[in-house]
Amino acid sequence: MLDLFDSTRVCVSSPYYALDDLRVPAPGYAEALVPCQHPTGQQELPISAADAGRRLAALGMCAAQTLRAPHEVPPYYLARSLHATYAPPADWPAGTMTLVAEAGAGFHSRRRAYADARLAGEFAGGACVSARIEYDVLPAAVFERLLAPQPQVAPVTVPGPRRYGAPARGSLPLTGVSYADCRVSAGLLITPELCAGHFDGRPVLPLTVAAAGLTGLVDQVVDGMTGGYGQRWAPRAVSARAERMVGVGEWAVLAGVGEFREYGIRFRGEVLVRGAVSPGSPGRTSAPTRSSRVSIWPVSWRSS
Numbered sequence: 001m002l003d004l005f006d007s008t009r010v011c012v013s014s015p016y017y018a019l020d021d022l023r024v025p026a027p028g029y030a031e032a033l034v035p036c037q038h039p040t041g042q043q044e045l046p047i048s049a050a051d052a053g054r055r056l057a058a059l060g061m062c063a064a065q066t067l068r069a070p071h072e073v074p075p076y077y078l079a080r081s082l083h084a085t086y087a088p089p090a091d092w093p094a095g096t097m098t099l100v101a102e103a104g105a106g107f108h109s110r111r112r113a114y115a116d117a118r119l120a121g122e123f124a125g126g127a128c129v130s131a132r133i134e135y136d137v138l139p140a141a142v143f144e145r146l147l148a149p150q151p152q153v154a155p156v157t158v159p160g161p162r163r164y165g166a167p168a169r170g171s172l173p174l175t176g177v178s179y180a181d182c183r184v185s186a187g188l189l190i191t192p193e194l195c196a197g198h199f200d201g202r203p204v205l206p207l208t209v210a211a212a213g214l215t216g217l218v219d220q221v222v223d224g225m226t227g228g229y230g231q232r233w234a235p236r237a238v239s240a241r242a243e244r245m246v247g248v249g250e251w252a253v254l255a256g257v258g259e260f261r262e263y264g265i266r267f268r269g270e271v272l273v274r275g276a277v278s279p280g281s282p283g284r285t286s287a288p289t290r291s292s293r294v295s296i297w298p299v300s301w302r303s304s
Helices: 049-065 140-146 207-226
Strands: 020-024 029-035 076-086 098-109 112-121 127-138 175-180 183-189 233-242 250-261 264-278 281-285 292-303
Touching (some): 020 049, 029 049, 049 098, 049 112, 049 127, 049 207, 049 233, 127 140, 183 207
Antiparallel strands (some): 020 029, 076 127, 112 127, 233 292, 250 264
């Protein structure tokens, strides 16, 4: 018999947590329904690469949590790395509106967990997306010592050229997008909205949101390299890795480069986090700060 999962057993909430009818067939396993409800921009799939990663990362932490005692204070799961492969668009079920997500999880140690997860059609067919996610697992007391609660702050406006990737298209509000010779870059202010639900009171940028920023740059690269506008493309494989936690108010520079390969286009990108935005100099970085990276590499893209 399938048991319904109590979502309060994990330290994420809506909108980051977006799974329907989540059930536990056995300890260490979880399954749920995933509505394909968000626009995918130029991606020729019913669910974007980053959104698929977000749903599977959330499902994986739920599966891992079923291996812990129900009365235990939920720890914080921070996705450290993700590697996902995607079926060609022609292999996805026609008219896909809902996908079935499945995940099996385990622990390398008390502080490290993993999940093998997949998305498939609701009624038939093989995996459309297969992913391996690795997590750092921090006890609540440790996480809360590392990251102080965030007070409510007024939005910071960062001036720059016109914004690309309006949220209505499922992208992020990137500023100052620049493309030349297969190279692209942009700026991104980390706002509370980007971290919503991850985690309440102590927002941390999810790895999959960093991936969403970079896939927004892929749109520019595919257009530039193919000489078109609004060109449709689909991911073959995505690898992402986070080096450290990134919080609200930090300023990020996203950069990447595309190259033609026999299968299509490969894009390599990284997110360089430069610290908090200086109040008197929006768009600049306060000093001194250390640069850290949220990198996606290598990514293989097939233009259609």
